[in-house]
Amino acid sequence: MKQLMGVINLDHELDKLNELTYFRCGAAVPFASRYRLIDFVLSNMMRADLESVGLFVRRKYRSLMDHLGDGKSWDMNRKHGGLFILPPDWNDPTDTSLGDLQHYHNNLDLFKRGSAKYIVFSGSQHINTIDLQDLYSYHLEKGADVTVVYKKIEELQPEHDLCQRIEVDEENKVTNIHHEKDHPNLYLDIFIMEKKLFLEQVEHCIAHGESYFFRDVIQKNRHKFNIAAYEYHGYHAVINSLESYYKNSLELLQQENYFSLFKESPVQTKIKYEAPTRYLESANVSNSLVANGCIIGGTVENSVIFRGVQIRKGAKIINSVIMQKCVIEENAVIENVIMDKDVHLSKNRILVGDSKRPFVIAKSSKI
Amino acid sequence: MKKKEMVAMLLAGGQGKRLKGLTKSLAKPAVYFGGTYRIIDFPLSNCSNSGIDTVGVLTQYEPLILHSYIGVGSDWDLNRKNGGVFVLPPHERENGSSWYRGTADAIYRNLKFVDQFDPEHVLILSGDHIYKMDYHAMLQYHKERNADCTISVIDVPLEEASRFGILNTEDDLKIYEFEEKPPQPKSTLASMGVYIFKWEILRKHLLEDGENVGSSHDFGKDIIPLMLEDGNSLFAYPFEGYWRDVGTITSLWEANMDLLSDTPPLNLNDPSWRIFTRNPNQPAQYVAPGAKVSGCIINEGCIVHGEVNHSVLFYGVEVGEGSVITDSVIMPKVKIGKNVRIHKAIISENTVIDDYMEIGIERENENEILLIDNKSKKRKSVVAKTI
Numbered sequence: 001m002k003q004l005m006g007v008i009n010l011d012h013e014l015d016k017l018n019e020l021t022y023f024r025c026g027a028a029v030p031f032a033s034r035y036r037l038i039d040f041v042l043s044n045m046m047r048a049d050l051e052s053v054g055l056f057v058r059r060k061y062r063s064l065m066d067h068l069g070d071g072k073s074w075d076m077n078r079k080h081g082g083l084f085i086l087p088p089d090w091n092d093p094t095d096t097s098l099g100d101l102q103h104y105h106n107n108l109d110l111f112k113r114g115s116a117k118y119i120v121f122s123g124s125q126h127i128n129t130i131d132l133q134d135l136y137s138y139h140l141e142k143g144a145d146v147t148v149v150y151k152k153i154e155e156l157q158p159e160h161d162l163c164q165r166i167e168v169d170e171e172n173k174v175t176n177i178h179h180e181k182d183h184p185n186l187y188l189d190i191f192i193m194e195k196k197l198f199l200e201q202v203e204h205c206i207a208h209g210e211s212y213f214f215r216d217v218i219q220k221n222r223h224k225f226n227i228a229a230y231e232y233h234g235y236h237a238v239i240n241s242l243e244s245y246y247k248n249s250l251e252l253l254q255q256e257n258y259f260s261l262f263k264e265s266p267v268q269t270k271i272k273y274e275a276p277t278r279y280l281e282s283a284n285v286s287n288s289l290v291a292n293g294c295i296i297g298g299t300v301e302n303s304v305i306f307r308g309v310q311i312r313k314g315a316k317i318i319n320s321v322i323m324q325k326c327v328i329e330e331n332a333v334i335e336n337v338i339m340d341k342d343v344h345l346s347k348n349r350i351l352v353g354d355s356k357r358p359f360v361i362a363k364s365s366k367i
Numbered sequence: 368m369k370k371k372e373m374v375a376m377l378l379a380g381g382q383g384k385r386l387k388g389l390t391k392s393l394a395k396p397a398v399y400f401g402g403t404y405r406i407i408d409f410p411l412s413n414c415s416n417s418g419i420d421t422v423g424v425l426t427q428y429e430p431l432i433l434h435s436y437i438g439v440g441s442d443w444d445l446n447r448k449n450g451g452v453f454v455l456p457p458h459e460r461e462n463g464s465s466w467y468r469g470t471a472d473a474i475y476r477n478l479k480f481v482d483q484f485d486p487e488h489v490l491i492l493s494g495d496h497i498y499k500m501d502y503h504a505m506l507q508y509h510k511e512r513n514a515d516c517t518i519s520v521i522d523v524p525l526e527e528a529s530r531f532g533i534l535n536t537e538d539d540l541k542i543y544e545f546e547e548k549p550p551q552p553k554s555t556l557a558s559m560g561v562y563i564f565k566w567e568i569l570r571k572h573l574l575e576d577g578e579n580v581g582s583s584h585d586f587g588k589d590i591i592p593l594m595l596e597d598g599n600s601l602f603a604y605p606f607e608g609y610w611r612d613v614g615t616i617t618s619l620w621e622a623n624m625d626l627l628s629d630t631p632p633l634n635l636n637d638p639s640w641r642i643f644t645r646n647p648n649q650p651a652q653y654v655a656p657g658a659k660v661s662g663c664i665i666n667e668g669c670i671v672h673g674e675v676n677h678s679v680l681f682y683g684v685e686v687g688e689g690s691v692i693t694d695s696v697i698m699p700k701v702k703i704g705k706n707v708r709i710h711k712a713i714i715s716e717n718t719v720i721d722d723y724m725e726i727g728i729e730r731e732n733e734n735e736i737l738l739i740d741n742k743s744k745k746r747k748s749v750v751a752k753t754i
Contacts, residue, residue, distance in 0.1 A: 033651030034667070073648075255653070262650035271646045273442075275635035276402035276666035276680075278626075283661050289651040292403075292667050295636065297629070304651075 002051035002081075004136055005116035005195070008041055009056045011100040012123055012189065012214075014162055016241035019360045020340060025057065027124035028064040029239065030323050030341070032252055032261070033291040033304050035269045036067055037239055040127045042083075043267045046074040048132035051116040052081035056103040058088050073270050084110055099211030104202045111195060119198055123189035127237045127248075129265045130190065135230050139192045144228035146218055148174060149190040151232045159244035160186055164219075166229050174227035177219045188232060191218065235260040246338055246358045249304050249321045253287050274307050282313045298328070306341075319355065337361065369449045371484040373506055373563070375419050376477070377410055378470050379494040380427030385615040388715060388738050393432045396494025398619070399698050399716070401626055401635065402664040402679045404644045405436065406613060407494045411443040411452070412642045417502040419490065421450030423480055425473040427466060430456055436645060443643045455480060469584030475573040481566065489569055491562040491586065497622050497633065498610040499640055500561070505604050509563045515599035516569070516591070518542065519561035519606050531557035532587045534603050542601040545591045556603055559610055562586065568599060609633040620713055620736045623679045623696045627662050647699075649682045657688070673703070687722070695727075715740035725749045 013026035020029050027038040038055075045053050053076060057064060064085075070076075071083030090106035097105040104111075111119070118139070120132050130149065139147040150166040165183035167176035177187070191214070201217045210216035218227065235257065237248040251257050261267070274293025279285065284299040293308035298315035306324040311317060314331040321338045328334065329347040336353035340363040345351070349367055353359025361367065383395025390398060396407035407424075414422050422445060426433055433454075440452030455477050457467050467473040474481070474491070481489060488509065490502055500519070509517035520534055528549070534556045535544040546552070572593055576582050582589045594601060609632045611622040625632055635642055649668025654660055659674040668683040673690030680686075680697045687705035696713045703709070704722035712727045714720065718741050726748045727737045737747055 253653075255655075258650070258653055266648065267650065268648055271648065273641045273643045273646065275642070276664045277652065278631075278636075278664050279660045279662065280629045281662045285654045285660055286658060287656040288654050290654060290665075291651045293636065300654075 002049065003116055004048065004050050004118050004120060004132070004192075005081075005111075005114055006045040006048075006050045006053040006132075007056070007119055007121045008038070008045075008053065008124060009100055009103065009121060010061075010124060011056065011058055011103070013125055014240040017239075017245060018242050019362045020242065020245065020338070021060070023060065023363060024063040025060045026239070027057075028061075028067060029245070030306060031127070031239065031245075031249065033289045033306050035267060036064075037124050037127065038064065038067070039267055039269045040129075041122050041124050042068075042074045042076075043265070044122075044128070044130055044132055045120075046076065046268060047265060048120075048136075050081075050120070050132075051114050052078075052084060052110070054084045054086055054107065054110045056086050056088075056100070056107070061085075061087060067270050069270065073268050075268075081114060086110070096209075097206045098209070100213055101202060101206055101211060104198075104213065105206055108199070111199060117195055118192060119195050120192045121190065125238055125240050126188045126190070127235070127239060127261070128188060128190075128232060129234045129261065130188075130232050132192075135190070135192055138230050139228065142172075142228040143226070145197060145225040146191055146193045147228040147230050148177075148218070149188045149230045149232050150185045151188055151236050152184050153186050153236075154184070156182065156184065157238075157244070157247075159238045159241055159247075162240065163187060163189075163238060168229045172229045172231065174222055174229050177222055185229075186236075186238075188236070234264075242338070242358065242360060243356065246321065249338075250302060250319065252289060252304065253302060258289070272307055280313065320358075340364075343367065368483045368485075371421050371450060371486045373419060373488040373490055374450075374481055374484050374486045374566075375410075375414050375422040375490040375492055375502070376474055376481070377407070377414075377422055377424045377492045377494055378473060379407060379424050379433060380430075380467055380473060381493075381495065382428040383495070383614060386619065387616060388740055388743070389616070389619075389713070390429070392429055394426065394428045394430060394494075395614070397433045397436060398613070399681060400497060400613065400619070401623060402666045402681055403646075404642060406497065407433070407437075408443075408642050408644045409497055409499070410492045410494060411437075411440075411445065412640075412644075413498075413500050413502060414490075414492075415443045415445060415643060416640050417500075417504075419502055420445065420447050421453075421484055423453045423455050423477060424494075425467065425477065426454055426456045427473075430454075438645075442645050450484070453480065469582075469589075470586045471573060471576055471582075471590045472584035474569075475577040475584070478570065478573065481570075486566050489564050489566045491560075491564065493560040495612060495614055496559065496610060497613055498559070498606075498608065499633065499637075499642070500606060500608070500610075502561075502563075505561070506563060508604050509602070512602050513600070514563075514602040515565050516594060516601045517563045517604050518591070518601065519559045520556040520603045521559055521606050521610050522555050523557045525552065525555050528552035528555050528557065532560075534558055536603050540603045540605070542595070542603055545587065545595065547587055556605070558587065559606060561606075568594070572597075616713065616736050616738055617734075620696060620711075624677070624694065626664055626679065627677055647682050655688075658686075673705075673707075681716075711735075712737040712739050717741070718744060720744060720748075721750075723750050 076083035164187040277294040280297035290305045291307040297313040298311040308325040312330045315328045318335040323341045333350045339361045342364040379396040383390040439446045445452040613619040652669040655672040662677045665680045666682040672688040673686040681699040683700040689706040698716040703720045710727040
């Protein structure tokens with residue numbers, strides 16, 4: 001019997017992604033040439049072979065649902081369990097729940113139907129390759145009420161400022177949870193606990209007018225509960241702002257990052273039936289990630305190119321992220337740009353952004 | 368089962384001996400092509416794109432990879448409640464068992480399969496060719512002429528005609544004679560191995576042929592001449608477009624090279640006629656600083672540090688620094704070390720090419736395409752330099 005189920009809660013996404021999230025939620029933002037952010041957490045959950053995964057969405061979830069379908073790409077189209085996408089539609093007149101407790105209160109069936117005894121919770125903005133079964137074993141071994149996941153960051157970045165920190169003692173027991181910017185133990189928005197305790201606490205919180213599970217149950221009761229901390233060591237990136245999106249996209253061009261994200265644990269995504277990418281005689285490509293379905297006749301340097309992009313002869317793409325199905329015509333020049341899907345850039349145009357603040361072109365623009 | 372207007376039967380049991388090592392442990396239709404495909408993706412995708420939702424795939428030689436590859440057919444949108452894809456290997460019957468003795472015999476032994484859909488027409492396909500074709504348009508043509516059989520033909524150069532099955536027709540494309548590989552061809556219309564039959568009439572002839580001990584049970588050699596003899600009306604359906612037989616190492620290599628021009632004769636990027644395939648879901652390809660890629664096709668999961676020129680790379684291929692690959696086809700998960708040179712070769716799946724190996728650089732015959740796998744690489748290569 002599978003002992004573990006998953007919950008992905010998108011309520012806590014920080015949205016400083018501007019144009020990239022005008023029409024989609026953070027979890028649906030395209031990343032790394034052919035994925036969306038949600039793919040990383042779903043792939044982690046897929047590898048852990050969970051009984052079911054509940055995905056709580058609140059806003060701008062059309063493109064996310066289109067991407068996920070019935071969960072087949074993550075092997076989650078199951079007769080029992082599998083993927084449940086749960087939009088915020090509830091009409092219980094006696095309901096007094098607030099915040100993310102609304103999701104839990106109004107979807108109690110999800111928790112009560114399955115036989116899994118433990119729940120692992122995750123957000124979508126911390127990209128990582130955590131082994132959730134290992135986290136589960138660790139949680140049992142420690143005999144903890146809750147186990148939270150952190151990574152010790154050697155060089156803190158601006159995007160880490162808004163993330164919570166986990167203070168631990170020498171036995172990795174949590175002593176404090178806070179927002180002190182210069183503390184290196186970054187909370188990865190992942191925790192695990194027993195389902196029984198979770199449901200008790202949801203009821204208790206609602207009765208006391210609380211609104212956010214992590215803050216009002218875990219953070220507030222850090223001295224009352226036995227909270228263990230699990231240190232994660234692998235690839236990690238936080239995508240919560242345009243700057244962090246751009247920086248982490250281009251950092252995937254460093255081989256050690258590419259390998260640590262992709263090579264040990266395959267990441268699944270919605271399948272497209274694109275032909276392999278075709279490079280014309282005139283192509284000149286270096287230090288770039290390129291997905292399938294592209295036709296490249298121009299120059300591409302230090303860039304991330306998504307599926308089905310056409311870069312015509314004489315065009316030049318430098319330090320940029322070009323999303324699905326963009327067309328860059330002859331002799332256009334692009335530098336330090338994030339170009340959302342389906343943008344058409346005409347001949348000879350020049351678009352140059354700043355290397356710290358990239359220029360963003362909204363979806364489906366014609367320039 | 369629900370009645371279908373037309374059911375497709377795809378002959379996929381061939382060994383493809385002339386593909387040598389490539390078909391040692393897999394059937395010819397499962398051979399890789401074009402950076403991501405297997406040959407059978409083309410007829411299956413054509414069916415899917417032509418609105419044909421019921422396909423029987425007749426397998427025999429080394430079917431393991433082919434069977435698991437086809438699966439329930441979802442990659443070609445052929446996982447249907449009514450119809451879908453069916454894998455049909457030879458099976459034991461009340462009066463004994465034997466292998467499929469020929470192309471016609473394979474259909475003859477699956478009469479019950481076809482009958483359950485009660486079709487008006489049956490489309491016979493083979494898993495040997497690379498082409499994009501609308502079978503529905505061919506069915507329209509077949510129905511307009513009220514033909515008993517329509518055979519798709521392609522115009523080939525006269526000097527090559529004796530390599531093909533040639534159809535001799537009247538001016539209105541009514542067929543009066545079929546000649547297999549004629550020494551003196553009378554026409555240049557070559558059969559593409561794509562047939563549409565009225566099921567009732569094919570069924571009658573299959574029953575007759577099945578009882579004939581002397582027959583080779585082949586569509587071209589036996590069924591078509593038998594139908595002509597019986598006075599049935601057979602028409603040629605002229606096909607214009609890219610069509611290649613990829614039955615030999617050289618023709619397979621050539622068809623791969625055809626994809627590399629700036630405007631290739633076979634467009635694989637047409638969203639209205641996708642060639643579907645099983646997607647191995649690999650991360651994006653990485654082209655390193657100092658790498659050079661030009662005039663080539665590269666699939667996801669590849670990591671290129673060296674130079675790739677006029678070549679096809681399947682998924683998961685790694686090319687080390689200083690290596691130069693020209694005019695070659697590199698199949699999935701091949702690892703190429705540093706300072707390797709490869710010219711005019713096909714490298715089989717999972718082959719590891721060590722640093723400084725040279726393959727096909729100094730060669731006796733410029734036209735020969737080298738086929739390299741882990742066993743043959745030592746024999747066929749030169750180590751240029753050792754550190």
